[in-house]
Amino acid sequence: MNRRLSKRINKKALDISTEWLKTVLPDSEIEKITKKDITTKNPLSAKNGTAWSIPYSYRGSKAYIKLILKRKLKDLDDITIRDIEDRVRKTRSS
Numbered sequence: 001m002n003r004r005l006s007k008r009i010n011k012k013a014l015d016i017s018t019e020w021l022k023t024v025l026p027d028s029e030i031e032k033i034t035k036k037d038i039t040t041k042n043p044l045s046a047k048n049g050t051a052w053s054i055p056y057s058y059r060g061s062k063a064y065i066k067l068i069l070k071r072k073l074k075d076l077d078d079i080t081i082r083d084i085e086d087r088v089r090k091t092r093s094s
Helices: 003-024 058-070 081-091
Strands: 044-047 050-053
Touching (some): 003 058, 003 081
């Protein structure tokens, strides 16, 4: 992976995590959310004694985007939050 692709993946992960956050918050808070509000630190959840990245966080969505690209399932521009949801359902990691 070169630097240009890495930057595009980072931007896409930020877009997806922002989109997910807007679906969780009430309508009154949605207008206040910007890309700067998304933390790039790794929020974790515990499952069966193992720490997992939250799939819709910045780092979690970045990992799923890389996985989708590695398996050549979709192009980077075509990846949406639905693709991440499908991967989460298939792996049951939420």
